[in-house]
Amino acid sequence: MSTLLDVENLWVKFPTRNGVFDAVRGVSFTLGRERLGIVGESGSGKSMTGRAILRLIRAPGMVEADHISLEGQDLLKMSEKEMRDVRGQRISMVMQDPKFSLNPVMTIGDQIMEAYRLHTNASKSVAYTKSVEMLEAVSIRDPERVMRAYPHEMSGGMGQRIMIAMMLIPNPEILIADEPTSALDVSVQRQVLDIMDRLVKERGMGLIFISHDLNLVSDFCDRVLIMYAGRIVEVCEADKLHEAKHPYTRGLLNSLPRLDKPRDRLEVLQRDPAWSEAPSVSGRI
Amino acid sequence: MNMLEIKDLNVWFGHSHNRVNAVKGATFSVAEGESFGLVGESGSGKSTILRAITGLAGQWSGEISVNGMQLGKKREKSFYKTVQMVFQDPYASLHPRHSVDQVLGETLSLHGFRDLDARVVKLLDDVGLGQKFRFRYPHQLSGGQRQRVAIARALAPEPKLLLLDEPTSALDVSVQAEILNLLVDLRKDRGLTYVMVSHDLSVVGHMCDRLAVMKSGEIVEILNVAELRQLKAQHPYSQELLQASL
Numbered sequence: 001m002s003t004l005l006d007v008e009n010l011w012v013k014f015p016t017r018n019g020v021f022d023a024v025r026g027v028s029f030t031l032g033r034e035r036l037g038i039v040g041e042s043g044s045g046k047s048m049t050g051r052a053i054l055r056l057i058r059a060p061g062m063v064e065a066d067h068i069s070l071e072g073q074d075l076l077k078m079s080e081k082e083m084r085d086v087r088g089q090r091i092s093m094v095m096q097d098p099k100f101s102l103n104p105v106m107t108i109g110d111q112i113m114e115a116y117r118l119h120t121n122a123s124k125s126v127a128y129t130k131s132v133e134m135l136e137a138v139s140i141r142d143p144e145r146v147m148r149a150y151p152h153e154m155s156g157g158m159g160q161r162i163m164i165a166m167m168l169i170p171n172p173e174i175l176i177a178d179e180p181t182s183a184l185d186v187s188v189q190r191q192v193l194d195i196m197d198r199l200v201k202e203r204g205m206g207l208i209f210i211s212h213d214l215n216l217v218s219d220f221c222d223r224v225l226i227m228y229a230g231r232i233v234e235v236c237e238a239d240k241l242h243e244a245k246h247p248y249t250r251g252l253l254n255s256l257p258r259l260d261k262p263r264d265r266l267e268v269l270q271r272d273p274a275w276s277e278a279p280s281v282s283g284r285i
Numbered sequence: 286m287n288m289l290e291i292k293d294l295n296v297w298f299g300h301s302h303n304r305v306n307a308v309k310g311a312t313f314s315v316a317e318g319e320s321f322g323l324v325g326e327s328g329s330g331k332s333t334i335l336r337a338i339t340g341l342a343g344q345w346s347g348e349i350s351v352n353g354m355q356l357g358k359k360r361e362k363s364f365y366k367t368v369q370m371v372f373q374d375p376y377a378s379l380h381p382r383h384s385v386d387q388v389l390g391e392t393l394s395l396h397g398f399r400d401l402d403a404r405v406v407k408l409l410d411d412v413g414l415g416q417k418f419r420f421r422y423p424h425q426l427s428g429g430q431r432q433r434v435a436i437a438r439a440l441a442p443e444p445k446l447l448l449l450d451e452p453t454s455a456l457d458v459s460v461q462a463e464i465l466n467l468l469v470d471l472r473k474d475r476g477l478t479y480v481m482v483s484h485d486l487s488v489v490g491h492m493c494d495r496l497a498v499m500k501s502g503e504i505v506e507i508l509n510v511a512e513l514r515q516l517k518a519q520h521p522y523s524q525e526l527l528q529a530s531l
Binding site: 041042155156185186187188189190212214251252255256257258259260262263264265266267268269 | 326327328428457458459460461462463465466469484485486487488490491492510513514525526527529530531
């Protein structure tokens, strides 16, 4: 399997009044043409890892790594201008809530066409047909009406599909999806995931899927990194997630209520300080 | 006796051609000490039912009676001593510039209690926070701790019926387990009645005795948890929900 992205010893640091806070502490992993899940609680550093790859951490936050290489090119050595060509075109990112990521005063059509024309020198009419095709690909009925509509006229599920369409239209090699479905209903969640799955397979993309939902990740991904306090504590095959060994992963799994196994009390996670001390497990292949 | 009885409840927003019927002809009852769940996708009207009970949704018709008393357009003071609500987002439901002590103290004095000091301490102990949290502000608390404060505030007037609007959906799974355990314990200790809204069937299955499945404003099915566990839902929509949550 060819390696698209190679991250070695990634640190994200934020200086505070009480010293430097390390949000991500020495994380290493590789991504091929696969679906890689990153799970953990809030504050475990999973979103920061995603953002750090695209160098979206704002000062005074600092990103340090031995290298973050995209097919051999080190992203950390690029200028801001070169980075702009990477963002969107080669690596793109879907955020959690479509309400906050779409421009409220631009029609959806204009936004998708802008995304396409920014990276290709296509004419407006070509961009229009492309955008309509893309909206159809994410199962939006009546794409021509949607092109004319504004974000507030869309439901959450439609908004998220529009975001996915917009992120995929420049045909990136890697898609980073940061909790793409947690603002959506269960039934809509499935649809959005199916669409993402199909597109990733068809285009041979690499997908980094960040989520706090263990069941979803074990269903949807190929490989899973489990993060705790800025480090990777365990790496496993997604379908074997339920056989995970690390007490943290076990604790998370056991704290979920289950329909098929009723219990009077749910298990509460007992945190062991040793977990955050132990060195990061490598997620490289 | 039934703690809550709802008959033919309609709730709507807007006027004439802008009218949206959020809840259509909902009928159900909850016995004293029971825990009842409302599930459905967003926009199905489950939260609107809770808001209509507390008086936060203005336009409604039908009958709502709590603890044997039928509710009118205006709620009496005794109503708020019987019914309290816990909201979804603990980041939005606490005043950012009021300390925990102020939040609980204000609620207590509004309900006419005089021994505030002892009661605030007791409430904090009951929800597992303890005294060291008493003078903290919301930004100094984690999501789970905030939700505990919101639960303490709802318990302050010593209510009989607690309305829970997705109390754990903004929290991590590990914290969710702690809050759900707390809610189970409180119900056991105080003999509370719960009406709980959630989109997560496994949470409702853990917490409730019976549940109603809602779709576009209507209750399509009422079933008990044993039936839910055996996947014996009748209505195609509830079956679909069950499949999606397994």
